[in-house]
Structures are given as structure tokens and as C-alpha cells.
Amino acid sequence: MASAASTSAGADIASCILPLRVEALGFRAGDVIALDGVSLNVMPGTRNIVLGANGAGKSVLLRLLHGLLAPTSGRLQWHGGDDADVRRAQAMVFQRPVMMRRSVRENIEFALRLVHAADIDKKAAEALELVGLARLADRPARLCSGGEQQRVALARAWALKPEVLFLDEPTASLDPAATRAIEETVNAMHAAGTTIVMTTHDLGQAKRLADRVLFLHHGRLVEDAPAKDFFLQPTSPEAAAFIRGELLW
Amino acid sequence: MQEIPQSFSLALSLIASLDANLLAIAGLSLRVSGVAVLLAALLALPLGAWLALARFPGRQGVIAVLNGMMGLPPVVVGLLVYLLLSRAGPLGSLGMLFTPSAMVVAQALLIFPIIAALVRQVIEDAWGEYREQLLSLNASRGQAMMALLFDMRFTLITAVLAGFGRAIAEVGAVMIVGGNIDGVTRVMTTAIALETSKGDLPLALALGVVLIAMVVVINLAAQGIKTLAMRKHG
Incomplete structure (x- = not known):
């Protein structure tokens, strides 16, 4: 378990597509407005935590940024690179890890092969080492525990050496030990230069990981602040209530 | 109702004595339906998967037609292939009518x-689960x-088996395009039909x-392989 913190995450990640500028981003599905008028910047090398209650629009925001959904209003501009570069420089880890029906190692090699990476064996081994799962390399991924599967998903993302890593509530269904392993890995990736954009509804997790907090409420970005300012002096009543542990709806 | 117990003992003795005629007929059945399922699967797997992921106007209509064609009447398929392969037909020059090849074409x-409809359903369900992850991985x-297709391989065995079961059990198509010629195109189902019409019910039932x-x-064998593989690969 100590491996995440102690293992070097490898070569530093060069910045080429960041910063990301988002202007008045909105997403509407039928009559439901999931996200409305969100403007923000994602700067290189930061850990950005998107905080908010369930249904606040966190997952939708992440999917818009990652390009899995197309915005219905507003725009999103990456600093550099063509479309292929932009796609190639991102990775995402989902709340429920999707494991392919093959071994842990092959799950990672599959992702590398899709982008025609070189040295696939070596990169997959390094990624498994980072998340502390080298000993499970040959186990069928679907037979791993939930926490192990999420670490495989992280290793799969990491093997691609993304400039930006999106994580959608990656620890929502995990126990504290597994959560800690995930958080250590996220920090190791950040230390290697990857920019982190992660959603959570867990206040403690936000405190542990955030450099900056983006607080969403009912599809609107109500607060965007450095982490310590956010937790000490929230400027919006919704954020203040959330930090006090009150239920928001 | 003497026929049923009588036919069971006849069936056992036919199997036990390795009756040459029976082996030839059963062997041809397996070969024809086996090759037919191979050909059909070779086309149906990619087409079913393509239809699962593709989005185009009229897609729902195509799926409805494909699902409907799961119930194609074998005699009608046999008749169509007969018309194609008969001397006067567009493919008559191939001289395939009343050969096992014609039977393979009809069953395929x-x-x-x-197979294509079942593959489409299996792959579309899987796509629902994998879509975002695969798109995220570019x-x-x-x-x-x-x-x-690779990840659903164990489930797809069932789709292919459904096709095989239908092929080996049908009589209408092979009867028309094969002609039930003794020693050439006689398979299990056409032999059963023949014995029934001759009145040899015990033999028909035994077959x-x-x-x-x-x-x-x-x-059973396919199910066993599938269960073992699922246990191994999750």
C-alpha cells in the first residue's frame, strides 16, 4: 500500500494543452438544466476539486470538460494542440471502473495499444507498480475487489501519461483503506506533473486533496476559490452550509 | 403406443452398433450445419456489432426487420435458394443444387x-456499460x-449455438435444396421425415x-467451456 507514495511516478508530464478556459458552459437535456453558465480556468499543475451535493452537476461538468458530452451552450478552449493532441493528453477515471474481461495487465496494455504507444510492456509494468498492484498483474480484472479495480483504472489512466486526469467520484463506493490508496496515487500523479480535476461530495476528501475548490450547486458554479479560503471563509451561503455539514437540496 | 419404448431401444442399438448408415447421416448433418454456422457467424458477428454501435436514419427499422427474420420459415428460404441455384436460375451454372454445398448456403x-440479431443485442447492452470508458480511451x-466482441465472447457463444440449434434441427430448407438423396444429401432431419412417411415410426423416432x-x-460441451472460461476470466 505504501507503494503509491514511495514509488516515483516516472518522467514529468510536459504541459501543452493547458490552461483550459471555460466560458458560460451549459448543458441542458430536454427541460432539465444540468449545468448553467459555468466559467472557469484549469491551470497546469493544480489539483482542482469539484465539490457539491449529488445532482449538483459535478459529473456533467467533468464529462463536458473531458469531451464525453457536447455543451448545449458556452464554450471550452484548450490552450494548445489540435483535436487529437487534446484528446490524447487527457484521461478519466469513472465512479464505477469499467474492467475489460481480461487480465489486469492486459487492461492497461489495451489502453496503450489504442494510442499506438511504444514500450507497452514496460509502461504497463510501471503503472501497476505505481498503484501497488504488480502482484495482481495476471489476475482477471473482473475478479479483483472494487478498490483494486479502481486502482487498475488509475493505473490504466496513468499509463497514458495524461496532462490532465479527470476523476469522477473515484472513491464513492470504497472503504477508507481503499480510498486512501486512491488518494495517494492521485497525489503521486500530481507530483509527476499531471493536473487533477476530481469531483467528490466528501468534504474531508476535498480538504485532503484540493489546491482549489469549485463548488457547484443546482448546476451553477457558486464558488471558485483556493482551498484554504474556501474552507475558512466561504463567500456563498450554500458553500457555508455545505461546509457546516448541513443538507443541501 | 409401443413406438416410444421400442424406438429408444432401437436408438440405443443403432448408436451401440455404430451403424454405418447412421454415422454417415449424422456426420453430414454435423458438417452441413457446422459449416453453415461458421459462415453465418463470420458475417453476423461483425455486422451485429456494427449495427449495435452505428447510428443512422432507419436504424430501428433495420433492427426490427433483422429481429423479424429470426423467424424465417425454412421452406421459404429453401425455395429461394432453390430458385437461385436451379438450372434456369441466376446461379444455376454453379451446379450446386442437390449438393451439401447448397444445403450449407440455405442453412447459413x-x-x-x-445470430446477427442476438449479437446486436448483446453488443449494444455491453456498449451501454463500456461506452464512456472506450470513448475516453480514444x-x-x-x-x-x-x-x-472480444469481451462478450462467452455470451456470444450462446448466440452462435442458437444458430446451430436452428440449423441442425430444420428440415424444410435442406429437403428442398438437398433433395434427401441417399448417401449424398440425406441428413438426420430429412431421414426422419422420410422414415415417417414410409411408416417406419420406430426408426424415425430413434433417429x-x-x-x-x-x-x-x-x-452441454459449449456450456461447460463457457462456465469454465467465465470462472477463469470473470
């Missing part, structure tokens, strides 16, 4: 929609198709028992 046509449409036993054994 008959079961192609069955998989192209073709790469996603291949990955899904039926053998046919069912063949299908059950093949399905």
Missing part, C-alpha cells in the same frame, strides 16, 4: 439473422467493436432421439 441464410468505432442427443451433447 436461415440462421444469419438469428477507441475508434472499429476498435470499440473488436473490444466488445429423432439420436439427433436430440447430438444437440444436447454439443450444447
